Amino acid sequence: MKRIVSTVALLAAAGMTLTACSGGSSSGGGEGVLSGASISVGGKDFTEQLVLCEISVAVLSDAGADVTNRCSIQGTEATRAALLSGDIDTYWEYTGTGWITHLGHPDAIQDSQEQFEAVKAEDLEANQIEWLDYAPFNNTYALAANADTMAKYGISTLSELAAINEEGQAPGLCVESEFSVRNDGLPGMALTYGTEFSADQISELATGAIYQATGDGDCEFGEVYTTDGRIVEFGLTVLEDDKNFFPKYNPSPNVREELLTEYPAIADVFAPISAALDEESMTMMNAAVDVDGEDPADVAVDWLTEKGLIG
Structure with a gap:
């Protein structure tokens, strides 16, 4: 190429x-x-x-x-x-x-x-x-964040993200519209990890926009695909799916x-x-x-x- x-x-x-x-x-x-x-x-x-x-x-x-x-x-x-x-x-x-x-x-x-x-x-x-x-x-789903967000919350797994959400820290999520309604997206993740994100925590963006916004810090956590080269380009860290939710x-x-x-x-x-x-x-x-x-x-x-x- x-x-x-x-x-x-x-x-x-x-x-x-x-x-x-x-x-x-x-x-x-x-x-x-x-x-x-x-x-x-x-x-x-x-x-x-x-x-x-x-x-x-x-x-x-x-x-x-x-x-x-x-x-x-x-x-x-x-x-x-x-x-x-x-x-x-x-x-x-x-x-x-x-x-x-x-x-x-x-x-x-x-x-x-x-x-x-x-x-x-x-x-x-x-x-x-x-x-x-x-x-x-x-090429499974994941949630990722930039270095500043990771340092702010001090977490590395989806279980820890769920825990801080339950504690009321209310992190923001950027996702595609499809991810917000799919069984293998937010609804299923909520059941597996025991937490729901409120509507005012969630912003729906186009796929490409999520990487840029998460890298810039406009989104705290963004939905990503694990084989996407933009994870590296924008310096994102993927949260571990420690309960093996994503198929x-x-x-x-x-x-x-x-x-x-x-x-x-x-x-x-x-x-x-x-x-x-x-x-x-x-x-x-x-x-x-x-x-x-x-x-x-x-x-x-x-x-x-x-x-x-x-x-």
């Missing part, structure tokens, strides 16, 4: 540990294996999803499919509805979101493989949606069963992509977009090319 060296240096200088989980394959599913297939690819409207969507567009096109790009659908529910209705044929969804939000289970399964197997089996039977091999990185969010290509039955090679095309998407790769690509200002499509193609996953 054009500025990938500067991004890696930024992460390393801040002392961020990147976990390289699985190595990539040397090639994708093979040129031409999807000739004749018409595939509509979707994705949600935040950075990581834009990159994942553009990865899908590139690899499916490389395999010979006629691809319609429908990246940047607004919101989780709208993207899922597009898949169920057939408006799109595939997008990357997270296992925790599938299990809790789409299938309606109140409690997460903390083992990644078990979570994947459970959501895969149930969603196929109930909705004819296939979950292909999941990537090893886990595993391993991404998997979701594909309509009807299409996969007609073109089973889709699974072969995606398999090496999922294997190569470790935490280091995803964090690096997110930072290339959000920190270095790269276009998600360029970032996706550069990464795929460097990994030898497209020709």
Whole structure:
């Protein structure tokens, strides 16, 4: 990528540990294996999803499919509805979101493989949606703060945040609107940690604005994604989820069963992509977009090319 060296240096200088989980394959599913297939690819409207969507567009096109790009659908529910209705044929969804939000289970399964197997089996039977091999990185939710806020409250865990809230110190939170109503967001966190934040403590902001505002101290604690490079850019510290509330969010290509039955090679095309998407790769690509200002499509193609996953 054009500025990938500067991004890696930024992460390393801040002392961020990147976990390289699985190595990539040397090639994708093979040129031409999807000739004749018409595939509509979707994705949600935040950075990581834009990159994942553009990865899908590139690899499916490389395999010979006629691809319609429908990246940047607004919101989780709208993207899922597009898949169920057939408006799109595939997008990357997270296992925790599938299990809790789409299938309606109140409690997460903390083992990644078990979570994947459970959501895969149930969603196929109930909705004819296939979950292909999941990537090893886990982009879960977290709350983070800048150094001044951490020093002010002297806490490092979500349990300690709950305790100071109950004591009446009333810390402020900045979150996305979706996080404030999701079972795997504030409502579920309140049940697990035994505290609720009042409406006047909560500010709803767009995803990107939360990182800036938290880094500047305009928000005391902000909702973040753990693979987001802006955690490092804005000098944020993530509070430990010491009760393991937040689910595993391993991404998997979701594909309509009807299409996969007609073109089973889709699974072969995606398999090496999922294997190569470790935490280091995803964090690096997110930072290339959000920190270095790269276009998600360029970032996706550069990464795929460097990994030898497209020709």
